[in-house]
Amino acid sequence: MPKGGAGGVMEVVRVSFADLKEGVDLAAQIEAAFGPGGLGIIAVSDVPSYPEARQRLLPLALRLGELSEEARRSIEDPGSKYSFGWSEGKESVEAGRADALKASFYANPLTDAPTADPQLIHRFPTYCRPNVWPSRDIPELEPAFKALGRMIVDVGKQLLRHCDTYARSRNPHVPPGKLLGVVERSQCHKARLLLYRPPQQQPPSPPAQGEAAAAESSRASGDEAVPSGGDGDVSSWCGWHVDHGSLTGLTRAQFWRGGEAVEGREVDPSCGLYIRTRGGQIVQAHIPDGCIAFQVGHAMSIQSGGLLAATPHCVSAPKGPASRGVSRATLAVFMQVRTVQAGPHCSRWSVLFTLVRTVHAS
Numbered sequence: 001m002p003k004g005g006a007g008g009v010m011e012v013v014r015v016s017f018a019d020l021k022e023g024v025d026l027a028a029q030i031e032a033a034f035g036p037g038g039l040g041i042i043a044v045s046d047v048p049s050y051p052e053a054r055q056r057l058l059p060l061a062l063r064l065g066e067l068s069e070e071a072r073r074s075i076e077d078p079g080s081k082y083s084f085g086w087s088e089g090k091e092s093v094e095a096g097r098a099d100a101l102k103a104s105f106y107a108n109p110l111t112d113a114p115t116a117d118p119q120l121i122h123r124f125p126t127y128c129r130p131n132v133w134p135s136r137d138i139p140e141l142e143p144a145f146k147a148l149g150r151m152i153v154d155v156g157k158q159l160l161r162h163c164d165t166y167a168r169s170r171n172p173h174v175p176p177g178k179l180l181g182v183v184e185r186s187q188c189h190k191a192r193l194l195l196y197r198p199p200q201q202q203p204p205s206p207p208a209q210g211e212a213a214a215a216e217s218s219r220a221s222g223d224e225a226v227p228s229g230g231d232g233d234v235s236s237w238c239g240w241h242v243d244h245g246s247l248t249g250l251t252r253a254q255f256w257r258g259g260e261a262v263e264g265r266e267v268d269p270s271c272g273l274y275i276r277t278r279g280g281q282i283v284q285a286h287i288p289d290g291c292i293a294f295q296v297g298h299a300m301s302i303q304s305g306g307l308l309a310a311t312p313h314c315v316s317a318p319k320g321p322a323s324r325g326v327s328r329a330t331l332a333v334f335m336q337v338r339t340v341q342a343g344p345h346c347s348r349w350s351v352l353f354t355l356v357r358t359v360h361a362s
Contacts, residue, residue: 040311109149268318
């Protein structure tokens with residue numbers, strides 16, 4: 001169990017990338033991070049070239065947010081319910097509350113077009129439509145986004161090998177390689193470059209959107225809303241939710257004030273990622289510097305028979321005078337369930353969406 005107390009800060013369980021690759025027995029760490037008493041999150045350290053890839057991408061979130069309204073609209077994709085390209089003010093992730101202070105840029109980091117089948121694109125636009133890139137205004141975004149997104153997916157696959165070993169050691173009925181397999185054969189991973197605007201700053205007049213459409217957009221983004229439990233203050237930057245996919249890779253956030261990088265802990269030590277444990281305890285989770293974090297999604301919790309726990313989490317905005325003008329950026333990579341051919345009358349994509357709907361209803 002990570003060190004920490006009720007309402008305190010917990011250091012995330014950490015493993016090294018070398019240990020992942022070399023097949024070191026990490027069962028104890030997997031259980032401490034993802035098991036019944038864990039936070040549902042683990043950090044992987046010492047990934048080659050990761051700090052440089054992170055630094056190339058995250059500042060581009062600020063540049064996206066500073067584009068003109070016309071330029072931002074040119075990279076929106078309403079046909080995907082704003083699940084590709086730029087999205088701001090379109091989502092709701094907590095009790096119908098508008099996601100007013102967070103903007104996102106979505107893309108599939110592995111392929112620009114997961115399918116060429118027009119029927120699948122029409123039926124499942126939130127996953128099957130092609131990527132949209134601001135090639136004219138920020139040409140460096142596409143290579144930086146893909147490089148970091150693919151790196152996180154590759155590290156996630158290494159981690160899933162150990163999750164498979166752990167799950168099978170606890171339950172021999174779990175098929176070998178099940179957790180890795182559903183991710184490895186997937187074509188619908190989605191990465192989300194997030195820009196959290198300063199708490200005192202309202203976004204530039206987002207168009208209104210109905211509750212049903214907002215909920216669908218939130219599901220497509222990789223999130224499933226959960227009740228806040230009265231913790232609105234702690235979820236001020238991002239509402240309580242559970243990721244609905246298999247595994248989510250997450251960079252440590254970067255903060256800015258007036259375009260200059262600042263340390264979030266210096267602005268307000270209480271801001272950042274919060275997690276609600278299975279026991280109902282709310283703790284602040286600190287991702288170590290230089291690490292990639294990975295969180296269990298609801299789908300993987302189901303696939304593992306509950307051995308690996310998905311936990312609700314949110315993001316708290318900084319408070320106090322020092323928080324004025326402070327923004328935050330991170331990249332989340334949602335590794336989704338695999339695409340499979342289930343039969344002549346069941347599209348391979350239908351299996352994915354059936355699972356997502358089952359997760360949402362549970």
